[in-house]
Each structure stands twice: as structure tokens, then as C-alpha cells.
Amino acid sequence: MHRAPPPMPPKQRGCRLPPRGVGDTCCVPSAPIDAAHPFHTTFVRRDWGKAAFLWHSEAMPSTPYGLRKRLLAWAMAKGGPRYERLVEDRKRQLFPHAQGRVLEIGAGVGPNLRFLTGVTEYVAAEPNRFMLPYLQAELKRCGLQGAVIPQSAEALLANTPEAAFDTVVCTLGLCSVSDASGMLRTIRRVLRPGGKLLLLEHVGAETGTGLCACQVAISPLFWCLADGCKPNRRTAQAVEACGFARVQLDEFRLPLGPIAPHICGWAER
Ligand SMILES: C[S@@+](CC[C@H](N)C(=O)[O-])C[C@H]1O[C@@H](n2cnc3c(N)ncnc32)[C@H](O)[C@@H]1O
Numbered sequence: 001m002h003r004a005p006p007p008m009p010p011k012q013r014g015c016r017l018p019p020r021g022v023g024d025t026c027c028v029p030s031a032p033i034d035a036a037h038p039f040h041t042t043f044v045r046r047d048w049g050k051a052a053f054l055w056h057s058e059a060m061p062s063t064p065y066g067l068r069k070r071l072l073a074w075a076m077a078k079g080g081p082r083y084e085r086l087v088e089d090r091k092r093q094l095f096p097h098a099q100g101r102v103l104e105i106g107a108g109v110g111p112n113l114r115f116l117t118g119v120t121e122y123v124a125a126e127p128n129r130f131m132l133p134y135l136q137a138e139l140k141r142c143g144l145q146g147a148v149i150p151q152s153a154e155a156l157l158a159n160t161p162e163a164a165f166d167t168v169v170c171t172l173g174l175c176s177v178s179d180a181s182g183m184l185r186t187i188r189r190v191l192r193p194g195g196k197l198l199l200l201e202h203v204g205a206e207t208g209t210g211l212c213a214c215q216v217a218i219s220p221l222f223w224c225l226a227d228g229c230k231p232n233r234r235t236a237q238a239v240e241a242c243g244f245a246r247v248q249l250d251e252f253r254l255p256l257g258p259i260a261p262h263i264c265g266w267a268e269r
Pocket residue numbers: 076080105106107108109110111125126127128131151152153154170171172173176177178227
């Protein structure tokens with residue numbers, strides 16, 4: 001008797017993705033990664049975008065020996081001093097606002113520690129374990145009392161009570177978190193009333209400019225190599241929109257090609 005062959009599974013196009021909802025970080029997010037900017041909507045919808053997302057995300061086994069994270073830590077340690085010379089004056093003006101109990105988000109190799117002189121207690125959320133030796137050494141060098149939590153800020157702050165910190169510091173960090181607006185709302189929640197978020201970030205260029213187009217074009221590369229960094233993120237707009245009582249941000253440029261546009265300043269709860 002002739003039996004019909006079993007039906008073939010539907011053919012998958014492009015890179016294979018696990019089904020949505022499987023695992024916590026396994027799938028391309030259903031919401032745009034940065035709702036404030038349409039590029040990411042387009043980006044995650046395309047196959048090469050999915051591949052890049054998987055390359056960055058925990059969904060894909062990380063590179064052997066954590067190569068990308070290791071490389072970023074090395075690059076921040078080696079290339080950081082040049083960048084620091086460009087922003088030193090701004091940091092000197094900004095960080096006297098850091099008082100009392102301070103949380104730093106994405107502390108990296110610790111370039112801000114030497115400016116944090118008015119701090120009584122310091123907590124850093126830094127998920128890249130290859131940054132930690134540099135960070136610990138810098139903490140020691142600066143004689144700062146503090147705890148380094150090897151976790152993402154999202155994980156750390158999920159169980160942090162409201163108004164737990166006097167100051168939150170974030171430099172070159174909001175470009176890397178997956179949901180900047182969500183992170184800003186969380187920061188606002190964990191700041192005491194009157195407490196300040198201190199920021200220094202590279203940001204997206206004005207829409208419609210050549211620089212903006214360039215930032216969009218290089219985004220996948222940055223995403224892969226710089227641990228999820230989005231050069232075209234609209235951070236100033238996200239800060240303005242998330243309900244702080246007062247916001248003071250300066251816009252300026254550094255001679256850094258596609259990541260020239262920067263903001264520096266504070267937002268008060
Ligand atoms: C470009 S580095 C900047 C480091 C440092 N703040 C500086 O100014 O040199 C971005 C840092 O944010 C960290 N980071 C990325 N995602 C994070 C998250 N969700 N929570 C906390 N830190 C994060 C990275 O591990 C990295 O150390």
C-alpha cells in the first residue's frame with residue numbers, strides 16, 4: 001500500500017531564530033530596542049539585523065573566552081586615557097554634584113572614580129567581568145570605599161528600593177543598555193527626591209544630516225564590537241521625556257568622527 005510521505009517542516013528563511021518567548025534573552029525583542037529611533041525597528045526586522053542581534057545577545061553562545069567583552073575591556077583600558085583628556089574639564093565641573101550614596105551604571109574600567117571626591121558610599125553595576133580587575137585596581141588607587149556588583153544595572157535595580165541613592169552616575173552607558181527609557185525611569189525611581197543623575201554620553205546626530213546617516217550605517221558594527229552600543233541613540237530626548245523635575249544638559253562635539261555629538265549634564269528627581 002502506498003503511504004504519503006510525512007509533510008516537510010516549513011522552510012526557514014535567513015538565520016534561524018529560536019521561537020519568541022523561549023528563554024529570557026533568546027529572542028529578538030518584540031518591541032523596538034530603542035523605540036525613540038526607527039532605525040532599530042528596521043534593524044531587528046531584517047535577517048542581517050537578527051544575525052547581528054544574536055551575535056550581541058546572550059542567545060548566541062558568547063565568543064570563545066568572552067572575546068568581544070575581553071576586547072572591549074582592553075580597548076577601554078588602552079584607549080580610555082585619550083578620550084578622558086577630551087572630557088576631563090567637563091567631568092571636573094560635573095562630578096562635584098556626586099554626593100552621598102552613589103550608584104555608577106556601567107563603570108567600565110573606572111575612569112570616573114578619581115572625580116568622585118564627595119562620595120560616602122559607592123556601588124558600581126558592571127556586567128563585563130573583564131572590566132573588573134581594572135575597576136578594582138582604580139577603586140584601590142583612589143581610596144574609595146565601594147562595592148562592585150558584576151551584574152547589569154537592570155538586574156541590580158530590579159530589587160532596589162525606591163530612593164536608595166543620592167546620585168546616579170552614567171558615562172557612555174546609556175548607549176549600551178537595551179532600553180534606555182526604561183533604564184532612565186528606573187534610575188529616577190531609585191534616586192531620592194532632589195537626587196541627581198549625572199550623565200556624559202555620545203548621542204545621535206540631528207536627523208537628516210550626513211552624520212546621522214553615517215551613524216545608522218555603522219550601527220551594526222558598533223552593536224557587535226562595542227557590546228551593544230548604539231551610536232544614533234537619542235539620549236537627551238529620552239532624559240527630557242522621563243519625568244525628572246529639572247534637566248540641565250549641554251550639547252557639544254568632540255573630534256571623534258561618527259561619535260562626535262555628546263551631551264553632558266544632570267537630571268534631578
Ligand atoms: C562604553 S563602556 C563605558 C564605561 C565607562 N562608563 C566609561 O565612561 O568609560 C559601557 C559600559 O557599560 C557596561 N554596560 C553595558 N550594558 C550594561 C547594563 N545593562 N548595565 C550596566 N552596565 C552595562 C559595559 O559593560 C561597559 O563597561
